[in-house]
Amino acid sequence: MNAPPLTGTELFRSLRPEKQERVFQAAVQEFAVNGYRNASMNSVVKAAGISKGSLFQYFRTKQGLFDGVVEIAASRVRVYLKHVRDETGRMSFFERLEQLLHAGFSFIDHHHLLARIYFHLLQSGETPSGSERVALLRKQGVEFVADLIRVAKARGEVKRSVDVERTAFLINALLETLLRAYYTEFMASGLGLYRGNPEELAGWVQTALGLIREGIQRNDLD
Amino acid sequence: MNAPPLTGTELFRSLRPEKQERVFQAAVQEFAVNGYRNASMNSVVKAAGISKGSLFQYFRTKQGLFDGVVEIAASRVRVYLKHVRDETGRMSFFERLEQLLHAGFSFIDHHHLLARIYFHLLQSGETPSGSERVALLRKQGVEFVADLIRVAKARGEVKRSVDVERTAFLINALLETLLRAYYTEFMASGLGLYRGNPEELAGWVQTALGLIREGIQRNDLD
DNA sequence: GGCTAGAATGACCGGGTGGTCATTTTTCGC
DNA sequence: GCGAAAAATGACCACCCGGTCATTCTAGCC
Helix, strand or coil, rough: CCCCCCCCCCCCCCHHHHHHHHHHHCCCCCCCCHCCCCCCCHHHHHCCCCCCHHHHHHHHCCHHHHHHHHHHHHHHHHHHHHHHHHHHCCCHHHHHHHHHHHHHHHHHHHHHCCCCCCHHHHHHHHCCCCCCCHHHHHHHHHHHHHHHHHHHHHHHHHCCCCCCCHHHHHHHHHHHHHHHHHHHCCCCCCCCCCCCCHHHHHHHHHHHHHHHCCCHHHHHCC | CCCCCCCCHHHCCCCCHHHHHHHHHHHHHHHHHHCCCCCCCCCCCCCCCCHHHHHHHCCCCCHHHHHHHHHHHHHHHHHHHHHHHHHHCCCCCHHHHHHHHHHHHHHHCCCCHHHHHHHHHHHHCCCCCCCCCHHHHHHHHHHHHHHHHHHHHHHHCCCCCCCHHHHHEEEEEEHHHHHHHHHHHCCCCCCCCCCCCCCHHHHHHHHHHHHHHHHEEEECCC
């Protein structure tokens, strides 16, 4: 299930996998809760049950540890995106978006700490190595949606007049917000999205897809 | 132009307005750049050119100072929302949204530090006094959009089938993301939204409104 | 000018941070 | 069982934080 982190110094990679996992999980937990700046190496050390000196032998700096954690989070997200894309190739664009959302909720259920780190990074841009890295991650997300739109356009499912790049950005914003609100209490308080049950989530997915598909302007058919 | 802060201890309010403004602006700057947790009272003190003891006599705690700043930011946003609502009462729903966005860009141009604080708070939920406060601010924003939708529905401009609350949340998410991307470089890098010129912005507004109005699914007319 | 109430000051406090390194402990080939 | 090489350790460093308070300064009244 969990791939080896493949990060840190040679010393870290030579550790018994169980210990690697323990240290890495402690770091994931800490960064997920506190983001980068407010995360404490002392807390990681305590949670992992190792000494401070060891942690700094495994990852030379706080930034090194964070980079490793982010790399794992981003690669998990990439895998999940690819998976959804391949599994839904024959569906219509709107069905694909639907599946993308449901898979997103499921991803959060299974990797909620990594999801927190990933989305927190995307929202805050808070990274030691400059925000270009974050801009790139965002771009990849938007490009993923843009590709789906291009395919849909070629298939004639989507209006020819839509601006692919801008629309991809907007749809991505909707998806991100929905996913974030699923695990963030204060975002949609009282609207049933936070930790919503499957029926609730399905309702939200339908509302979002209705908006994206047909908009909300009244027309002759309504 | 700038109303007196009306916050802090009696001592602070009894200061010469020029000094009040200087201290307050230093705080606004610091919180805008660093958020709450990473903001430093020492930095505020330095930027304001006063002593640490004085700052703590003006605002008993860091939280007190932050609350004052947030209060101003939130009230400015409320004023701006009310203004847009009143000025656009006779327009159609979609024109109103359009004006809301343009006014939002303009608000950021004129109060970009306060805007940063406001949006940062909304996104991070990072506040000393628990996130209920943030949940409330978010709710007010969504309710504002929900009210617009209700009016539009009553006027027959909007499909009867739309879920007002959920749709308000989604539209609010779109507006927020667009506004944030206008002053945040890494959000829509390469898409021309960051510090975009008026023509660029108008294009984005049109794309967003097209999506909200009619969606992107191809129909018989297309 | 002298007095005093109240404002301004910054050294100081306890506690936290990321990071280092001399020392101790463990591992492992012989 | 021994010795050397490698890994683990935690006391320690310089620096920063929010907040306090004894002391100094200053404005305003007589």
